[in-house]
Amino acid sequence: MKIKEIIVVEGKDDTRAIQRAVNADTIETNGSAISQETIEKIKLAQRVRGVIVFTDPDFPGEKIRKYIVEHVPDCKHAFIDKKHALPSHGRGLGVEHASPKVIQEALRDAQQMEAYGEEWISKDELIDAGLIGGPKAKGRRERMGEILKIGYTNGKQLHKRIMMFQISKEEFTKALKIVLQEEQD
Template identity: 55%
Template structure:
């Protein structure tokens, strides 16, 4: 599988994992201290080939994603679910731990930000669905983010991502129904 876009990752181990999974070029941010020269290379890559951001599913990874997105608008986003990015011994979370299949799946489910009218999903919808409060809120957000390929987020970030990725209310409802059915089966 060959990816046309350049994939933005955090470090060298992530590049190695990507190259085990498919044929792609990467730009490494070298962590969250992203230099101006790296941002300039990402902007050039976005202009010439397009960019997909694939960072670790943790706070530093999300911070890097925000920095790059703010400075280089129009990037595409790929998300690995946390369970696919945990090391075998469970002490590390990152792209470098993902299997080639998990990386290919994340890149196949790339989300593109559009400039259309914002989605009509409201904070009240998240609250009513038990996504911002209650005993299962965190697990529901995690599974919903996985199902919609937008990654894990806290309540405020979830609403922002639903709007940013133009998730339609129907898509939201369908994914939520699936998540709630799974939850009932496990109870």
């Protein structure tokens, strides 16, 4: 599988995992302290070939993603779930632990975040759906992130991602039905 866009990852291990899964070029951020030089490379890559940001599903990975979005807003974003980013042994969490199949699926499903537009799903609807507050909220958000392919979020981030990815009320309702049905099974 050949990827046209340049994939932004956190480090060398992520680059090796990407290259095991697909034929693609990468830019490594070398952690969360992204240099201005790296931002300039990402800007150039976006102009020339397009960029897919593919960071780890953890706090530092989200911090890197947000920083890139601030400076290079039109990138696509790929996400993997935490359960697919765990090593078979030892500690850590990251893209480097994902299987080639999981990486391929995440890249195939990469989406471009859009500027905020019309609010289709309100924060009150997220609360009513049990996605913010309550004993099952975290698990429900985790599963919604998987279904909608927007990654795991906390309650505040969920509303933001729904807006950025322009998730329609229909898509949201369909995903929520799946989550609630799975809870009953």
